[in-house]
Amino acid sequence: MTSPSTTSTASRPVSGRRGRPRSSVRKRVEIGLFLAPAILLYLGFVVVPMLMAVFYSGFKWNGLEPLNNFVGLDNYQRALSDPVFRGAIWHNLVFILLSLVIQLPIGLGLALLVNRKMRGRSALRMILFAPYVLSEVVTAVAWLLILQPDGPVDVLMQKVGLGHYVQLWLADGNLVLYTLFVVITWKYIGFAIILFLAGLQGVPRELSEAASIDGAGPWQVTRHITLPLLGPTIRIWVFLSIIGSLQLFDLIWIMTLGGPANASNTMVTYIVQRGFQRSQFGYGSAVAVILFVISFAFALVYQRFVLRRDTEGATTRMVG
Amino acid sequence: MTAPVTLELPPDAAPVTPVGPPRRRLSLGTPVTYVLAVVVSLFALAPLVYVLIGGFRTTGQLADRPLALPGPWEWSNYTDVLASGSFWRQAANSLLIAAVVTGLVVFTGALAAFALSRYDFRGRETIYNFFTIGLLFPAGVAILPLYLLLRNMNMLDTPWAVALPEAAFGLPVTIVILRPFMRNIPGELEDAAVIDGCSRFGFFWRILLPLSGPALITVGILAFVGSWNAYLLPFLLLSEPTQYTLPLGTAVFSSSYSSDTAKILAFTAVSMVPALVFFMLAQRRIIGGLTGAVKG
Numbered sequence: 001m002t003s004p005s006t007t008s009t010a011s012r013p014v015s016g017r018r019g020r021p022r023s024s025v026r027k028r029v030e031i032g033l034f035l036a037p038a039i040l041l042y043l044g045f046v047v048v049p050m051l052m053a054v055f056y057s058g059f060k061w062n063g064l065e066p067l068n069n070f071v072g073l074d075n076y077q078r079a080l081s082d083p084v085f086r087g088a089i090w091h092n093l094v095f096i097l098l099s100l101v102i103q104l105p106i107g108l109g110l111a112l113l114v115n116r117k118m119r120g121r122s123a124l125r126m127i128l129f130a131p132y133v134l135s136e137v138v139t140a141v142a143w144l145l146i147l148q149p150d151g152p153v154d155v156l157m158q159k160v161g162l163g164h165y166v167q168l169w170l171a172d173g174n175l176v177l178y179t180l181f182v183v184i185t186w187k188y189i190g191f192a193i194i195l196f197l198a199g200l201q202g203v204p205r206e207l208s209e210a211a212s213i214d215g216a217g218p219w220q221v222t223r224h225i226t227l228p229l230l231g232p233t234i235r236i237w238v239f240l241s242i243i244g245s246l247q248l249f250d251l252i253w254i255m256t257l258g259g260p261a262n263a264s265n266t267m268v269t270y271i272v273q274r275g276f277q278r279s280q281f282g283y284g285s286a287v288a289v290i291l292f293v294i295s296f297a298f299a300l301v302y303q304r305f306v307l308r309r310d311t312e313g314a315t316t317r318m319v320g
Numbered sequence: 321m322t323a324p325v326t327l328e329l330p331p332d333a334a335p336v337t338p339v340g341p342p343r344r345r346l347s348l349g350t351p352v353t354y355v356l357a358v359v360v361s362l363f364a365l366a367p368l369v370y371v372l373i374g375g376f377r378t379t380g381q382l383a384d385r386p387l388a389l390p391g392p393w394e395w396s397n398y399t400d401v402l403a404s405g406s407f408w409r410q411a412a413n414s415l416l417i418a419a420v421v422t423g424l425v426v427f428t429g430a431l432a433a434f435a436l437s438r439y440d441f442r443g444r445e446t447i448y449n450f451f452t453i454g455l456l457f458p459a460g461v462a463i464l465p466l467y468l469l470l471r472n473m474n475m476l477d478t479p480w481a482v483a484l485p486e487a488a489f490g491l492p493v494t495i496v497i498l499r500p501f502m503r504n505i506p507g508e509l510e511d512a513a514v515i516d517g518c519s520r521f522g523f524f525w526r527i528l529l530p531l532s533g534p535a536l537i538t539v540g541i542l543a544f545v546g547s548w549n550a551y552l553l554p555f556l557l558l559s560e561p562t563q564y565t566l567p568l569g570t571a572v573f574s575s576s577y578s579s580d581t582a583k584i585l586a587f588t589a590v591s592m593v594p595a596l597v598f599f600m601l602a603q604r605r606i607i608g609g610l611t612g613a614v615k616g
Contacts, residue, residue, distance in 0.1 A: 118353060
């Protein structure tokens, strides 16, 4: 599957297929030369490490000793029955669900808002998008200080009379996921807005005008014209959001290290804890493979059942 | 997370047609709209402002009255950070790595996208799909073997240890953006070039690449920003403080000076600046690149 297809064309006789007269050997060499750097880079640092993870996952191994303690599927079994890992999967799932239920409506609402004619609209767009440009590290460090006990958030709440709602935002195991979700939303809502705004460009103005001439109110126009036409954009945002939620690491690692007591572990923080901090390279690799299988399975299902219509549209458009 | 989408966003999409209500509603909707806009802007900006201004206070002031303005303004946090040398070294490391990643991704990605868009050969779609699968890989999945691989190559604690994997992980989105762009460049141009005695590579280099300028800039910016902000790979592959990138340095700084809040705020503020400035300069490109990208 990986070898450049130059080899597969090599077995065929020189078929003077369409195109200008060019010797097929030469063409194959050219294709090979154009593709080689990218394929080598991609094989060497993405594909081969991934396959090595599959290989290592069969061993109990600390990364240093000889690789001879083959344990079969034991690591997978252990991972799937470890409550800490199950918790990590659950936390990823919580982030996915919260994103869909909370970020999607907020993002859509704000995009519709910013899409109106109003003063300072481009400034507003820039402001909303600024957090997205910052690294997760900067975001995490800033919020860590903002949320610290007796920090600005707590004091602000006391000042406006919400003092007894103050919590240990990051140290309370029941709360930490939701606190992190607020920070994640702060950082990533701008991306949703920009994406939806781009989608709104594709909604023809005539349609909504015609509808309002026919007596449709603003809500009806939004509900029956704008949102359906925004469908492809929304479906792509959902896809990106879910993949992103499955890969969460930086922000959580810096704010909580997956704690307190594993309450905010995600799959990737769990890989780093087990693989690097405890040098369980075989076991960590098994967890990594599970993460990949989950992402891949989700992507396949989503492509097949949700994105298919959009993709078909795109390919026919590309051909036509 | 910046992956597959195909939405053609005109890069100069400034004047947006309002989808919403006809004029009679405007008078009613506007005040609510503005209030909402202000509230949302405050939520987006407040943390940034807190960090920037907090850097001008002392840790004592911050502990006493977290919300107050600096009084008196304290410049030493910022001057210490800027004079320390570690900030500049980390920024230089980040810049070097991001530049290498950008160069590698754009160069190898453009070559591959050329072959995948303008040659007709068996297995072309297979190779293309093979690259697009990479959109799903978090670096976290391959990080353990990558670490071992780079350790065996004696490359840990070098800029290459971070740059090569980052470039490799950046290839999928690059190829997915560049291929349709290159495919849409008319075949007549290519015929004309060949008739004029241009080789395939000559066509690629002298005609196709210049024409692909906007798309190349977009993928270059995506690669640069991604690398500049990256944390996971530097965190696991660089342990020597002189090799730290800016995000890694920021994280380490915040945990090693955890009692000195004001210093951390100043350091964080300073390390926000390059990204924000870059964003202001390249705003349209970044937004266009993120939204006008790809489709799997």
